[in-house]
Amino acid sequence: MVDYRKKDFWDVFTDIDLVFDTMGGDVQTNSFKVLKENGRLISIVSAPDENLAKEKGILAKSIWLQPNGEQLSKLGEYLATSKLRSVIGATFPLNREGIYKAHELSETHHAVGKIVIQGE
Known part of the structure; x- marks a missing residue:
């Protein structure tokens, strides 16, 4: 895990096989830096730069x-067989304050893992 406020992930990781991009923009562009040759970048946000992919x-x-x-x-x-796992980054109670705090965290675009609102 990397604290994005202190370090850039592309300065920490190298030779990664697969990046699953959920952010796009600069995060996607910098993800090319950590992938090894013949690595894979899959995005659910935007189409990756084909020229950069070919170059790398x-x-x-x-x-x-x-x-x-x-x-x-x-x-x-996939979830049942653990081929796909969801990382829970923060859990908030299902009340007014919890909803506000969860929304504030979501708006930072820097939440690590999923934000969960949990009923009591």
Whole structure:
């Protein structure tokens, strides 16, 4: 884990096989720096720079999921078999203050992991 306020992730990590980009922009561009040759960058935000990918010898693609039962079933299967894991970064209570705090954290765009609102 890297504290983004103190260090840039591209100065810490090298030779990464896969980056799953959920931020886009500069985060996506700098993700190319950490991937090893023949690495993969998959984005759910925006199409990666094809020229940069070719220059670095990286497979870079974007994916878009349509809300349908088949895809949701497949994602459920991945979760059940631990092929896909969700990292919970912060949990807040289901009340006015909790909702406000969760929203404030979300608006920073620097939350690590998922923000969970938990009922009592």
